[in-house]
Structure formats: structure tokens, C-alpha cells
Amino acid sequence: MLHQHEKAVLRAIDEGATTPGELCKATKLPLDAAGRALLLLKEKKAVELREERRVEYRIEKEGKKFCDGGFPERRLLERLRSGDAEFSALDAEEKSVGVPWAKRLGWVEIAEKDGKRVLRMSAAGKDVAEKGYELEKACRKVAMEAALEEAEAQKFGQALMDRGLVCKHEKTEITHVKLTKVGESLLADEVFVQQKPEVNILTKEMISAGKWKDVSLRPYDTDAAVERAFPGKTHPLRRVMGRIRRIFLEMGFEEMEGRMIESSFWNFDALFQPQDHPARDLADTFYLLQPDRIEIPDEELGKKVAKAHQKGWKYSWSREVAQQPVLRTHTTALSARYVAETGMEKRKAPAKYFSIGRVYRNEATDYKHLAEFHQVEGIVVDEDATFRDLLGILKEFYGKLGFEKIRFRPSFFPYTEPSLEVEVFYEPKGVWMELGGAGIFRPEVCLPLWGKYPVLAWGLSLERPLMLMRGIEDIRTFYKNDLAWLREPMDGKGL
Amino acid sequence: MERGFEVAVITVGKKDLLKLAAVELSDEELENAVSSLGMVVEKAEGGDLSIDITPNRPDMLSAEGLGRAISAFVEEKTGLRTYKVKESGIEVYVDKSVKRVRPFIAAAVARNVKLDDALVKSLAGLQEKLHDTVGRKRRKVAIGFTDLEKLKPPFTYKAVGPSESPFVPLEQKEAWTPERILKELPKGKAYGYILEGRKRYPLITDSAGNVVALPPIITAETAKIGPETKSVFIDVTGTSQRAIWECLSIICCALADRGAEIQSVWVNDGKRYATPDLSPEESAVPLRRIDGLLGRRFDAEEAKELLERMGYGVEMDEKKAKLHVKIPPYRTDVMHEVDLIEDVAVAFGYMNFAPTLPDFPSTGVPSASEERDNAVREILVGFGFNEVLARYITNRRDNFTKPGIGEHPAIHIKNPLTENATMFRSWCLPSLLEILGLNKDQKMPQRIFEVGDVALLEGGKAVEKKKLAAAICDAKASFSEMKSLVGAVLAEMGMKCEFAELDSHPTFIPGRAVEILRDGKPVGVFGEVHPQALANFGIEQPVAALEMELP
Incomplete structure (x- = not known):
């Protein structure tokens, strides 16, 4: 016997739905209920599912802060655009995060000016300042809950994770559903039984008035866990x-x-x-x-x-x-x-x-x-x-x-x-x-x-x-x- | 039927034991013999055996006594052992001053003693075990061994002031006063309580005024026994003349079994008499008494042989209807002919009797109150309750303070060991609340009950009452649920009761509890438990509870 959700899902597929999203729309079931019904149908070999493993990045606290205020190493570049800067002119984040990263990326060099040590933008830095900072763009995308493109993910995903700005979640998603032969025959039987309305609870009225004959009593998931009962006992x-x-x-x-x-x-x-x-x-x-x-x-x-x-x-x-x-x-x-x-x-x-x-x-x-x-x-x-x-x-x-x-x-x-x-x-x-x-x-x-x-x-x-x-x-x-x-x-x- | 005592455990060398018994036995044979004699081999380790000795057989508290019993039992050396006692001519004067301190003394001399390792170990063990058992931790009996050749008899047993007669106690170098010995020496601290509150302490001195011993604490270093000792002076002091005589006999027999010559000492406490007396006591057992009690016919020869295997001397009368039994001096436990009959059964072997059943007709009769209690339990179980078994010994905090009630006359313990066990509970609900507190993390709802006892002090008398107590612990536990339960229980029991307003009872929420009246008399109470009481017992959910007396 099929659960009512399973029946609804079968019918929806038959009527042309091919993705979980479409199934939800057709059956008016929430996504998790539709998903459970699909899995049960899969066990019965009534449907074929195409599944894909998806990787999704999510923004971390630090990443959010950098997206809101700008990456420190890029802010440093901005500052240097208008000329060399002394260390003392930098803010705390530029000093602690910006300078080490800009140095590592080869964007800045240390020079001497009027006997003082100053930071000066390099050619590579100039290039980035003009074209924009790709890593930051990728991070902003994650912050806005947009998916990274394959190439982006490959280039920046690990780097962002290493800096603790984003984290990675993997999940399996059903991307396509299709009826099998078994599914089709189940559906055929279902259509036949579906003549009577389904009810959950058998009432006194149904029994005494004989109405139970006109309804179909919905089957239960008899494998479901139940609460444990304790008998009264002597010691x-x-x-x-x-x-x-x-x-x-x-x-x-x-x-x-x-x-x-x-x-x-x-x-x-x-x-x-x-x-x-x-x-x-x-x-x-x-x-x-x-x-x-x-x-x-x-x-x-x-x-x-x-x-x-x-x-x-x-x-x-x-x-x-x-x-x-x-x-x-x-x-x-x-x-x-x-x-x-x-x-x-x-x-x-x-x-x-x-x-x-x-x-x-x-x-x-x-x-x-x-x-x-x-x-x-x-x-x-x-x-x-x-x-x-x-x-x-x-x-x-x-x-x-x-x-x-x-x-x-x-x-x-x-x-x-x-x-x-x-x-x-x-x-x-x-x-x-x-x-x-x-x-x-x-x-x-x-x-x-x-x-x-x-x-x-x-x-x-x-x-x-x-x-x-x-x-x-x-x-x-x-x-x-x-x-x-x-x-x-x-x-x-x-x- | 419970023992009511701890057995004494002695450790003996197996080789030494078998030498004393003069037999060769395998480990299994030896263990069987010990077990057949009523003792238990606890442990066999290396060459040593640890054996439980029951308190009726102080004579078996050493290898000598045990070996002697085994030797007779395995038919190596059966019958009575006679112990000769010569006069030593030595006298102990008992001064009147000891009358109220430690009145009795008995003494003996053992000559030609060879104090080898085995005997030293055995003697020290016997002394210690006799102190602990018959001696009641030296209060009733204390035994001292000293080297007679280092002493100048006659002796005096007297009481002296705490700071009089300083002497060098065993294993010390300088002279100590009795008072200091009691305060500072380990043995003094351990046994000083026996002399606590006394103005004078007992002391044994020799004719030169040298101290021999300060019983029951310690002997003098100057009279110490050692490997060179040939003659041991044995003093036994105590509060029971019978007990000190018994201990002296047991020690003398043990030494005699090791080849020592036992000599008597004159005790002069107004009367002059010699100790020890190692002559056998005599008793007679008619054969029909043996048959009557054991339920099996023993002929005279058979019974005689069996008793001889237990170390008795036995003679039959002409008609072979009666046995005349000589009881060896170390068998201090034989008080009555049944003690002899038991020994017939022990020698015969308990497992050799064919069991029978008493043949008078009788029918089983259950106790009416027990039947009632069980009927009530059945009702509560029917309502899905779990029976609990509470402890009845409690304390003021749990019985009165935590449930929030004032004290009422109850049964308090005079000698509590811990502050948790100071009284018999006067009502049941604190027990149930405590149990609910302990189970607060278990699945709800919790329905528990108990049919149990409480005790009260009424008119100076202890009154025990049987109660039913029940409690429901659950987010939805309520007065009305309990009321419907009580109604049903009372109806099942056929009890006609009314419910009346309850005058302030701090264990319950005001206005949510009632009193149960039977023929106008209060017999119980039920309602919702006060949150303060719940908190006191660590309960985190509402509780509805009942307690009522069973009719």
C-alpha cells in the first residue's frame, strides 16, 4: 500500500513534473515531504532518480565583515593609489591583515622616502587596483548566497576557506525524476482504488452509519517508532x-x-x-x-x-x-x-x-x-x-x-x-x-x-x-x- | 537465622599443621577434613592456609588445636588426650585493690619450651585471636607471656595509681609510667579504653618489685620471651573467671601439644587454688537421646567410635544404653549433651544422613495482614503503578525538614553510625519524594507506590503502622487525578471514607489537599505536593501524592 504522499507524487510525475520543485508545485507538498515520498517510491523501485552532489559555500563571520567593509589588502591598494603611505597612516586591519597579504601577493613594496620607510604600490598592485580583486568578488557572491561558478569555485573556494572567510557544505540533490515500469503499474492500480475518498480516523459515526464502506482508511507506516510503554509492576x-x-x-x-x-x-x-x-x-x-x-x-x-x-x-x-x-x-x-x-x-x-x-x-x-x-x-x-x-x-x-x-x-x-x-x-x-x-x-x-x-x-x-x-x-x-x-x-x- | 557474629580467620602453615596432626594428607583430604569439622578453608596460598573458625571453637584458633582435631577426625589419634599438670609451687597473690579494676587472674608455667619460629608464630596468633573473640578485644580476657627465668616469684597482682611503678614496656628502652603508656604507646592507645576512667590500673609484679605486666595493655621488656626462653610464665587476667580459665586451658593444651611441660600456679585471692585445671569434665549421654534427636539409630560402639573421632574419651555402661564421656579441657564450648550429639552427627557426616520429613499433617496459613497488603499492591499495579521498596531508617532532615513539617514523637536511634541513619521513619511520603527526586531524569509520567511500615511513639510506646503511599509525578499530575485514584482504591478495598478539609499541612499546596477520615478518624491525606517540598527533594515536575493507614 502507498502512503497518500506517495500517490500524489506518482500522479504529479505522470502529469509531467520532473524535478522536486515542480513536484512541490503540483502536489502542494512541502519539499521535505515530497523528498521522503520520492525516497520511499525509489525503495519500491517505482521511480528513477537522478541525483547530483552539490557543493555550496557559505559565508563565515569574518567573511561577512570583509565583504561589508572591503578586504583590507584591497583597501590598502586604494590608499596607495594616491601615493606612498607611511605605516602610521594605516588603520589596524590594514596593518594586521592588509599589509601581510598585499606583500604576499606582490602588490606592494617597501621603499625609502625622505628617510622614512613607506609602502609603495607595485605594478601588479596597479593592475589589480584597476581591474578589481577577483577573490573579493567571489567572496561577495557567497555572502549574497549566490552559487559560485565552477571555475570560480576552483580558483577561490579553497583560498577563502583557508582564510576562514567561507565554509563548504556538500549535499545530494535530486535533479530529475522519472517513472519506472513498476511506477506506471502502481499508478494504474492507484487510479482504480482512488475511487473512494481517503480518511485517517475511523469515527463512531462511520461505524454506526456504515459510512466506512464509502471511504478508504489510510494505511499507516507500521514500521514507525512508537513511544515505549511501561507496565505497573511489583518490586x-x-x-x-x-x-x-x-x-x-x-x-x-x-x-x-x-x-x-x-x-x-x-x-x-x-x-x-x-x-x-x-x-x-x-x-x-x-x-x-x-x-x-x-x-x-x-x-x-x-x-x-x-x-x-x-x-x-x-x-x-x-x-x-x-x-x-x-x-x-x-x-x-x-x-x-x-x-x-x-x-x-x-x-x-x-x-x-x-x-x-x-x-x-x-x-x-x-x-x-x-x-x-x-x-x-x-x-x-x-x-x-x-x-x-x-x-x-x-x-x-x-x-x-x-x-x-x-x-x-x-x-x-x-x-x-x-x-x-x-x-x-x-x-x-x-x-x-x-x-x-x-x-x-x-x-x-x-x-x-x-x-x-x-x-x-x-x-x-x-x-x-x-x-x-x-x-x-x-x-x-x-x-x-x-x-x-x-x-x-x-x-x-x-x- | 543469622550468624550474628564475624568468624575469626586464622593462618596456619600446612606443613606445621600436618606435623601436629601426625598425618599425611593431600590438599583435598585436608580441606575436606577441615570442612567436615565445620570450618572453611578461605584461601590456600603458598604453604599457608587461611581458615574461618566459628566462635564456638576457640581451641581451633591455632595450628595445635586444629591439628589435634584433624588428627582425631581422620582416625590417626582418636579418643581423649590427657594433659598432665605438675605443681610449680609458684604463687600469685591477688591484692584486694584489683577487685574493682580487673578482678580475676589465672596463671600457669610451661617448662622445656622450644620457642622455634613455628611456635612463636602460632602462640602469638592464638593470643591475638583469643583476645579478639573470647576476650572481647581484651576487655574480658587478656593474656601475657613472660620469661620466668628473668623473674623472681612469687608474684603480686594489684592495682596502682597511673603514675606509680614506671617500667620499661615491651620493645622500649626507658621506663614509662602506666599513664604515659596509655597515652602514647600504640598498644596503650588501642586498648586504653578498657581502663578509661579508672583511678588505678592493674599490675603484676614479682617479689623483687619488678613489673611483669600491665594487663590488658603490655608486658615488661625485662621479662620478654625470646628464642632462649625455656620457661614461659602465662598470666591471664579479665572480668570473667570462667573465660580466663578457658583461655588458660586452651593455651596450656596448645603448648603441651608442642612438648612443653605444664605446671600449675597457686592463685591466692583469699582462697588458694591452683590453675590451670586440665582434667577432663565428665558427662553422660543416653543413646536414645542421640537417636531421638538425630533420627537415626546408632549402636553404642558406633556412637563411641564417632565421639572418639571428635577427641572425647568414651566408656559404655554395661547395658550399652549410655555413654560416659570425658570432655577434654580445651573443649570449652560443650555445655550440654546436645553439644555431644552434634559431634556424633559431625563425625558421622551430615551428608550421610538420609533426609526425612516430619509426618504430622498441617495446612498452609497465610498471614491475614500480608494477604491484605498484597491485595492492595495488586490494585495499585492495576492502575499502572510501580512498587518501590523504601528504606525505613532515615533522619530528621529527610523525615521532617525536607517535607516541611514540624517534629512529632518518633522512634530515634540511640547509637547512630552516620547522620543519615538516626531514626525510624514516621511516615512514608518523604521516602517516595526522595525516590522521585532520584528519578527526575527518567521518563514521565512516574507512578510509584509502596505498602510499607512506619513507627511512631505514642504514649511512651512504639507503635508500628502499615501504610499505603502513592505518588504521581508528571507535568499534568493533579489533585483530581489523585482523588479519582483514591476513590477507586478505597472502593476496591471496601473502605468507607470521607474527605475533609485539611488543616494546614506544609507538605501540600493549601487548598489542594484533603484528609481521609474513617469513622470520623483521620487515616490519611492526599493532594498536590507543595513546590517548596518538591524543590527540597530535587523534583522538577508537579507531584500528587497519597498516604493512608491500612485498616
């Missing part, structure tokens, strides 16, 4: 959260709910972390100015935890220290609450719980560390649970996350025994990667909180698997909220 981390939630729910886990502003009691003490444990150092934990304290919810529970610390770590446990509010450093604080609530018979055992939540670390941020990030955590509260069950659950969980090959290595966490590190085989890179920790809560954790034992537990950072999967090197990427990154297509990856 990439949210999608991983969603996937992990679904895995937990499929595995029969209940989602935990809790707070981020927590007492040290739940964050540390309930997990058997002694009050001088390095993790409790000011350097790692955000302590809060207010509230003054967060009470331990149950007197009896406080005593039991205190006793476990005193017996296990042999120091005198402080209630005040346990009541210090902190921003939770791990979601295990939440797990501790759920285990304790099981002990208070607010919850039933056996049970499986999970949470995906934000945690805080008082540390400087860099490509590997954030002061706030997300943690994924699962626990199984079950008197009959075993170490083998823990391994089985981990295998299933990581398997559902897409990691078929998994291995376990002994490790250490302050509140679990046995403890282990989970490593998964990441196929695309062909390497084993640490992807979380796991263990069985110590009796010193379980017994004060629940009165029974054991609790299986494991956790991983939410950001880490996504960094692996999307090849993200800098963990800060997730919280930068760069729209270019958020809008980036998912490439069909659900995660």
Missing part, C-alpha cells in the same frame, strides 16, 4: 517474596506476624545469647532512645530465661539489659515469640511457621552490606522432630526454590545445636554457593520458652538468591528504586 524482591511464601504455604507452614521494634529479650536473651555477646554490641545493633523499655510479657518466662543464662553462661543476668528496645537484628526474634506462645498454650504443637521480614544491622552500607534487609525464616515446633527431618525439609524447600543439588556442612549459630550451613549448586555458574543456615534450637532456648524440645529452624537472606539469579553484584540495587531498573522487562522470568 522484583516482592516477586521473590511471593514465590517463597507460596513454597512455605504449599509445605503446610503458617505465616508469622510480628514487630520490628523489639525488646532485646526476644531478639537475644530468649535465644540464649549472653548479654555480653558480641552480636549485642552497640556496633551491630540499633538501640533506641525511646521507648525506655519493652517489658518482658511474662514474669515466669523472664525467670526461666534468666536461669538458663545464669546456669549456662555463669553470669548475673540483667532484666534492664533484656528490656532495652532494639530494631530486630533477625526474624528469629519472631520465632522465639511463637515458640514461647506455644509454651503458654496460645498456640498448638506440632506446628510449622515461617516469616519473611525486614531486619536491621547497625553497619556501614556497601555493595555487600545493608543496614536493613529481609530475612526468610522457617521453624518446626515438634517434640518428635529430628535432625534428619531438618535435612529433609531443607532439601524440599530449596528444591522448590529451584536448587536441585544441595549439601550440608557443619557450622555454628549461637542458639542452635546441631548447626549447619546449606550450600546449593547454582547450575548457570556451575558453583556451590552458601545460601542459608539451619539448626535445632538448643534446649537452653526451647525449654525456658516452650518446656519441650526440639524446634527445627532455618533461614536465609531474601536478597541473596535474587542476586544470584539476576547476576546482581551490588545489594544496594534493591533499595535504590531506580525506575530504569524497576521498569526493566522481566524477560519472561517469573521471579
Whole structure:
């Protein structure tokens, strides 16, 4: 299908137009539109174009000045016509530009007169003074936007450019157009279709009154670039959260709910972390100015935890220290609450719980560390649970996350025994990667909180698997909220 | 589940390690053994290995302890190692003056020591790592080594004034007062904080009045150990008796493994007792506990063998139902039978257990609030919004000053590291405005939202709230566009709300914002953001914004 401009141009050529100028006149199109239509027709092999490369000179600022005021070397000649002149009589431009050029061209010579050095016109200078200065004439032509003749251009073009008075532009111009056989047959078809008037927009009236049958809907340039559209989306981390939630729910886990502003009691003490444990150092934990304290919810529970610390770590446990509010450093604080609530018979055992939540670390941020990030955590509260069950659950969980090959290595966490590190085989890179920790809560954790034992537990950072999967090197990427990154297509990856 | 600690990295010579373990192992076998014991070989370079040691095993902070564990694990030398302690007859008098400064001291003597390069390196490394970990950077435990032959026992541990008892500190030529050591010597500057504010400093002196050490800072040059040293006097001081005993045991076992003879020292602090005590502790584990926790049946012989490969001494009772375990003195981490059961599992190999699944029935239960949040997110995405994930830790400037509002009671951090992270945000809009400011050169229109948390201080208590915040940034962003959006969102959520005139809110343009009321109570606000606030956040286009509490 032809664009309406193409059709108009075809018709105009058929009616005798042979140059772009004539085409514009016949079609009433602006020159650039007619030119585009010609090029499109050329691609379709409907027209034959004769093109010529043209050189055009344009005046520069300095050239304009010289044309307006006269070339300095010629002005100098004018002055010398009426006799020799002393240097001091010349104006600044004559001195700086006129004299060097006149000398170079052999128009003047330096002579002695009355003991003074003077400028005197030579024979060549006289000749120019009489016949006129060709270079200047050419420059004036350029200044008036007239084209230089071939011979002129050859003689003066470079010289004028060298002096920075004019510059050169080259362009291709269509000088002649002609229909081809293809063009003729296109035109023949066109004449046939041209029966109906062309319209751009399909209106409600046209549809309802059936008028669309009487018009021809103008075709579009379907290759034309369009504006890029961005869909609304959830954050990439949210999608991983969603996937992990679904895995937990499929595995029969209940989602935990809790707070981020927590007492040290739940964050540390309930997990058997002694009050001088390095993790409790000011350097790692955000302590809060207010509230003054967060009470331990149950007197009896406080005593039991205190006793476990005193017996296990042999120091005198402080209630005040346990009541210090902190921003939770791990979601295990939440797990501790759920285990304790099981002990208070607010919850039933056996049970499986999970949470995906934000945690805080008082540390400087860099490509590997954030002061706030997300943690994924699962626990199984079950008197009959075993170490083998823990391994089985981990295998299933990581398997559902897409990691078929998994291995376990002994490790250490302050509140679990046995403890282990989970490593998964990441196929695309062909390497084993640490992807979380796991263990069985110590009796010193379980017994004060629940009165029974054991609790299986494991956790991983939410950001880490996504960094692996999307090849993200800098963990800060997730919280930068760069729209270019958020809008980036998912490439069909659900995660 | 997060570690909550940094692992200590030690560097040991491979040759030295294998010599101590008395085995020949290929690099791979050695790495496997280390990994099976729960540690990680970080780097193998030249003849050296860098190994991560978790804080539960301070005994492995040196080549001696590591070699000992490997030797047992690969079945070269299994079972309990016994460490003999003879009496040295030397006494340390503890003066009452140290009670409130640095109350505890333990000491030992190592005779027939051959201080070759390997041992010097290993001992210095162990000392440094114990200081950093168990010792809490010397505050809790500090260890000193001196040459006994240069000293005249008995010793006194006392506290002295800052300008008393000047002595020549290690690597110096002239006598310094304790005060000057703290102020000018690098070690004094590094660890002086431990004694900060004290009127008196702890000091160990010998019977001739010579200073032995100024714990936890430095020992005396005159008592320096060197290649010629045959008898090392070890002093361990600190704030926890248990911790200093543990460190002393670990050091003595390491020296004994290198062929030294360990002798005890009498500590007299009112009571008179000998340190170190290197006799094994005893514990018993019923086999059914092992089976019950690990989920696999181990017979008594098998469990015994496994524990022996972890360096324990094990005897079975007649019925073979219980194991009597002797715990070596360096295993300071064993507190409970589960610690022994873990070691059974470690020796057996975690990968040798067949995984099982708990067999009680359960169904997945999503959190109601999480479900609600996700439903709200879905609505906003439907309107073409991009979800952002803001940081919750902020500061007064971003939370109050830039949006132009006055301060209200909020949750402030007591120990901020930087001035950018000093409080928990009390509302969401500053986060969104900051994000729009960062994205000012990205394509418009920009529609962003967040379902996130804020925290306030109400009646002296911390209250966390879940909020929906949304913002449209565009040349045409307007109150009416936001109003139609809010109306639609509220309708989708099934929330009945009224809009009321907003009393001056400096973040919004007067007359172009309203308050959202639910049952007459304000739950949110929306409108066109004030140009001053836009300018403060570096935003160059109009913004219409919403923030409301979720029910």
C-alpha cells in the first residue's frame, strides 16, 4: 500500500513534473515531504532518480565583515593609489591583515622616502587596483548566497576557506525524476482504488452509519517508532517474596506476624545469647532512645530465661539489659515469640511457621552490606522432630526454590545445636554457593520458652538468591528504586 | 537465622599443621577434613592456609588445636588426650585493690619450651585471636607471656595509681609510667579504653618489685620471651573467671601439644587454688537421646567410635544404653549433651544422613495482614503503578525538614553510625519524594507506590503502622487525578471514607489537599505536593501524592 504522499507524487510525475520543485508545485507538498515520498517510491523501485552532489559555500563571520567593509589588502591598494603611505597612516586591519597579504601577493613594496620607510604600490598592485580583486568578488557572491561558478569555485573556494572567510557544505540533490515500469503499474492500480475518498480516523459515526464502506482508511507506516510503554509492576524482591511464601504455604507452614521494634529479650536473651555477646554490641545493633523499655510479657518466662543464662553462661543476668528496645537484628526474634506462645498454650504443637521480614544491622552500607534487609525464616515446633527431618525439609524447600543439588556442612549459630550451613549448586555458574543456615534450637532456648524440645529452624537472606539469579553484584540495587531498573522487562522470568 | 557474629580467620602453615596432626594428607583430604569439622578453608596460598573458625571453637584458633582435631577426625589419634599438670609451687597473690579494676587472674608455667619460629608464630596468633573473640578485644580476657627465668616469684597482682611503678614496656628502652603508656604507646592507645576512667590500673609484679605486666595493655621488656626462653610464665587476667580459665586451658593444651611441660600456679585471692585445671569434665549421654534427636539409630560402639573421632574419651555402661564421656579441657564450648550429639552427627557426616520429613499433617496459613497488603499492591499495579521498596531508617532532615513539617514523637536511634541513619521513619511520603527526586531524569509520567511500615511513639510506646503511599509525578499530575485514584482504591478495598478539609499541612499546596477520615478518624491525606517540598527533594515536575493507614 502507498502512503497518500506517495500517490500524489506518482500522479504529479505522470502529469509531467520532473524535478522536486515542480513536484512541490503540483502536489502542494512541502519539499521535505515530497523528498521522503520520492525516497520511499525509489525503495519500491517505482521511480528513477537522478541525483547530483552539490557543493555550496557559505559565508563565515569574518567573511561577512570583509565583504561589508572591503578586504583590507584591497583597501590598502586604494590608499596607495594616491601615493606612498607611511605605516602610521594605516588603520589596524590594514596593518594586521592588509599589509601581510598585499606583500604576499606582490602588490606592494617597501621603499625609502625622505628617510622614512613607506609602502609603495607595485605594478601588479596597479593592475589589480584597476581591474578589481577577483577573490573579493567571489567572496561577495557567497555572502549574497549566490552559487559560485565552477571555475570560480576552483580558483577561490579553497583560498577563502583557508582564510576562514567561507565554509563548504556538500549535499545530494535530486535533479530529475522519472517513472519506472513498476511506477506506471502502481499508478494504474492507484487510479482504480482512488475511487473512494481517503480518511485517517475511523469515527463512531462511520461505524454506526456504515459510512466506512464509502471511504478508504489510510494505511499507516507500521514500521514507525512508537513511544515505549511501561507496565505497573511489583518490586522484583516482592516477586521473590511471593514465590517463597507460596513454597512455605504449599509445605503446610503458617505465616508469622510480628514487630520490628523489639525488646532485646526476644531478639537475644530468649535465644540464649549472653548479654555480653558480641552480636549485642552497640556496633551491630540499633538501640533506641525511646521507648525506655519493652517489658518482658511474662514474669515466669523472664525467670526461666534468666536461669538458663545464669546456669549456662555463669553470669548475673540483667532484666534492664533484656528490656532495652532494639530494631530486630533477625526474624528469629519472631520465632522465639511463637515458640514461647506455644509454651503458654496460645498456640498448638506440632506446628510449622515461617516469616519473611525486614531486619536491621547497625553497619556501614556497601555493595555487600545493608543496614536493613529481609530475612526468610522457617521453624518446626515438634517434640518428635529430628535432625534428619531438618535435612529433609531443607532439601524440599530449596528444591522448590529451584536448587536441585544441595549439601550440608557443619557450622555454628549461637542458639542452635546441631548447626549447619546449606550450600546449593547454582547450575548457570556451575558453583556451590552458601545460601542459608539451619539448626535445632538448643534446649537452653526451647525449654525456658516452650518446656519441650526440639524446634527445627532455618533461614536465609531474601536478597541473596535474587542476586544470584539476576547476576546482581551490588545489594544496594534493591533499595535504590531506580525506575530504569524497576521498569526493566522481566524477560519472561517469573521471579 | 543469622550468624550474628564475624568468624575469626586464622593462618596456619600446612606443613606445621600436618606435623601436629601426625598425618599425611593431600590438599583435598585436608580441606575436606577441615570442612567436615565445620570450618572453611578461605584461601590456600603458598604453604599457608587461611581458615574461618566459628566462635564456638576457640581451641581451633591455632595450628595445635586444629591439628589435634584433624588428627582425631581422620582416625590417626582418636579418643581423649590427657594433659598432665605438675605443681610449680609458684604463687600469685591477688591484692584486694584489683577487685574493682580487673578482678580475676589465672596463671600457669610451661617448662622445656622450644620457642622455634613455628611456635612463636602460632602462640602469638592464638593470643591475638583469643583476645579478639573470647576476650572481647581484651576487655574480658587478656593474656601475657613472660620469661620466668628473668623473674623472681612469687608474684603480686594489684592495682596502682597511673603514675606509680614506671617500667620499661615491651620493645622500649626507658621506663614509662602506666599513664604515659596509655597515652602514647600504640598498644596503650588501642586498648586504653578498657581502663578509661579508672583511678588505678592493674599490675603484676614479682617479689623483687619488678613489673611483669600491665594487663590488658603490655608486658615488661625485662621479662620478654625470646628464642632462649625455656620457661614461659602465662598470666591471664579479665572480668570473667570462667573465660580466663578457658583461655588458660586452651593455651596450656596448645603448648603441651608442642612438648612443653605444664605446671600449675597457686592463685591466692583469699582462697588458694591452683590453675590451670586440665582434667577432663565428665558427662553422660543416653543413646536414645542421640537417636531421638538425630533420627537415626546408632549402636553404642558406633556412637563411641564417632565421639572418639571428635577427641572425647568414651566408656559404655554395661547395658550399652549410655555413654560416659570425658570432655577434654580445651573443649570449652560443650555445655550440654546436645553439644555431644552434634559431634556424633559431625563425625558421622551430615551428608550421610538420609533426609526425612516430619509426618504430622498441617495446612498452609497465610498471614491475614500480608494477604491484605498484597491485595492492595495488586490494585495499585492495576492502575499502572510501580512498587518501590523504601528504606525505613532515615533522619530528621529527610523525615521532617525536607517535607516541611514540624517534629512529632518518633522512634530515634540511640547509637547512630552516620547522620543519615538516626531514626525510624514516621511516615512514608518523604521516602517516595526522595525516590522521585532520584528519578527526575527518567521518563514521565512516574507512578510509584509502596505498602510499607512506619513507627511512631505514642504514649511512651512504639507503635508500628502499615501504610499505603502513592505518588504521581508528571507535568499534568493533579489533585483530581489523585482523588479519582483514591476513590477507586478505597472502593476496591471496601473502605468507607470521607474527605475533609485539611488543616494546614506544609507538605501540600493549601487548598489542594484533603484528609481521609474513617469513622470520623483521620487515616490519611492526599493532594498536590507543595513546590517548596518538591524543590527540597530535587523534583522538577508537579507531584500528587497519597498516604493512608491500612485498616
